[in-house]
Amino acid sequence: MRSIRIGAGAGYSGDRIEPAVELAQHGGLDYLVFECLAERTIALAQQARMKDPAGGYDPLLTARMQAVLPICRAKNIRVITNMGAANPLGAAEATRHVARKLGLAGLKIAAVTGDDVLAAAKANDLALDNGETISGLGNRLVSANAYTGARAIADALAAGADVVITGRAADPALFLGCLVHEFGWAMDDWDRLGQGTVVGHLLECAGQITGGYFADPGVKDVPDLARLGFPIGEVREDGDLVVTKVVGSGGCVTPATVKEQLLYEIHDPAQYFQPDVVADFSQVRVAEVGPDRVHVSGGRGRPKSGLLKTSIGYVDSYVGEGQLSYAGPGAVARGRLALDIVRERLALTGVQTSELRCDLIGVNALHGEASSQGSEPYEVRIRVAARTESLAEAVRIGNEVETLYTNGPAGGGGAWKSAREVVAVASCLMPESATQMQLALLEV
Template sequence: MRSIRIGAGAGYSGDRIEPAVELAENGGLNYLVFECLAERTIALAQQARMKDPSVGYDPLLAARMQAVLPICRANNIRVITNMGAANPIAAAEATRALARQLGLAGLKIAAVTGDDVLDTLKTANIALDTDDTIHGLGNRIVSANAYVGARGIAEALASGADVVITGRAADPALFLGPLIHEFGWAWDDWDRLGQGTVVGHLLECAGQITGGYFADPGLKDVPDLARLGFPIGEVREDGELIVTKVAGSGGRVTPATVKEQLLYEIHDPAQYIQPDVVADFAAVTVEEIGRDRVRVVGGRGRPKTGLLKTSVGYLDSYIGEGQISYAGPGAVARGRLALEIVKERLVLTGVATSELRCDLIGANALHGEARAEGHEPYEVRLRVAGRTETMAEAIRIGNEVETLYTNGPAGGGGAWKSAREVIAVASCLVPERAAELCMSMLVA
């Protein structure tokens, strides 16, 4: 039975580039997929695009493409990515310019658009999952991007694209698209689409399934994490998946690493709602068939809902933060005194915070009061962070921490401060027809 090999070149925007190069060189791939979008990432990209219409795509696009395109062209590997973020057209244009610089004449780059549904939402006044509405957010809205499915990717591949660049496609759809294209799966073959979603979900986070997110020394040891290899999916025409990696690369592929990734970010394994199908993972079986080779079958599916999850980015507030360290005898006591000083100063100076967090990192930042084994930490780092309505108030929080240098307990050092705008993300559901997919082809 015919099969193809798909490599996962990235699991998030800032992921390592070397494992993708290793996959392109030694993975025997047909496709290399870069999954680089998170919920908040695209809102930030939309904000950047508003300031400069020529940007809004992944900042590592050029570096990734420069590293892999010559190898992929030589090895007949097609590239699929959502690095287009808020501006797939500009990302495709940048990729074409780079391809020409690299001497890759004739390379076909497709930009798939249509996930941006902001104009539709503004007229519909749809309810959000935050007890607010689109109209309620007013002019604070930055973006609204629907999670579109695999159709645009499959159609771009059918049109001969060597590189497919999308915006906010659903993560598994990046892998499901080439499977539908290669094997001719019908758009209502729900069990095939369900198993294809299993494939995409397992591969989408790259190094997580090869041991990166799995490792826990002494309990779940993983070798050579500094050279972690990213996964390869060998997928048969019937949907059977074998998860593996490049021989000799770091990490491991085992039933345990696969099972952890299978359940990652899954609310109901029997109803994993995707744009193309409602996938059912309940009958999935995982079997080790060799070193770093795990067979996965049993994904099923039911008809899609006709609705698309949509991430709405909006300006929520501002966060001011300050940090300073204390070390030596009495470090915890001095840190606590410093915190009390800062909290009182914020009241005295009238800094209004809707939320204030005060931590002593090393003593209580993660689990409340740390369970020390009969002694206090030798060093702690004070951190104060507050949510405000204005940037000016956010700045004042860090300033108050910094003044502890000379106006607080003895021995403070390494002060640091910041103030930033907070782009929050809410979700809603929109009809599938709201996302009008369009494919533009550019040739180097």
């Protein structure tokens, strides 16, 4: 039975580039997929495009393409990515510019658009998962991007694209599009689409499945994490998958790493809603078939819902933050006093906050006072963060922490402060009909 090899070149926007190069050089790939978008990433990309209409795509797109395109062209590896973010057309033009500089004549680059549904969001006052409505956001609304499916990616590949660049395609759809194209799967073959979604879900986070997110020293040891290899999916025509990696690369592929990734970010394994299918992971079987080789089968599916998860980006507020360190005997007591001083100063000077956090990092920052048990640390770092309605108010938070240098407990050092606008994300369900997928094909 025919099979193809798909490599996962990135699991998030800022991921390492070297493992993708290793995959292209030594992975024997047919496809190299870069999954680089998250809910908040797309909203920030839309915001960046408002400031620069030519921008809004992944900031590492050029570096990644420069690193892998010559290898992929030489080895006939096709590249699929959602690095287009808020501007797939701009990303495609930037990729063409890189290809021209590299002398890759004849390279075809497809830009897939249609996920930007801001106009439809404004026209349909839908309820958000945070209790608000789209109309209630008013002029704070920044973006609306629907999670689109595999069909448009498969169409781009059928049109001869060597590189396919999308916006907010669903993460598994980047991989599923390859399978639909290669194997001619029908878009109503629900069990194949369900198993293909298993493939995409397992590979989408790259180094997580090869031990990156899995590692826990003394409990789950993973070798050579500094040279972590990213995964390869060997996928048969029937959807059966073997997860592996480049021989000699760091990390590991085991049934345990695969099972952890299978359940990652999954609410109900029997109903994983995707643009193309409602996938059912409940009957998936995992078996080790060799060193760093794990066989995965049993994914199923049911008809898609006809609704697309849509990320709504909006300006929520501003956040001001300040940090300072204390060390030596009594460090925790001095840190607590410093926080008390800042709280009182904010009240005395009338700083308006809607939310305020005062933490001792290393003592209570994650789990509150319930975590401050046992021996006292030798060093501690205070952090004060507050949500405000204006940037000017946010700036005052860090300023008050910084003044502890000369107006607070002894021995404070390493002050740091920031103030920034917060772009928040909420979700709603948009009818699939709100998206009008389009394909633009550029040639070098």
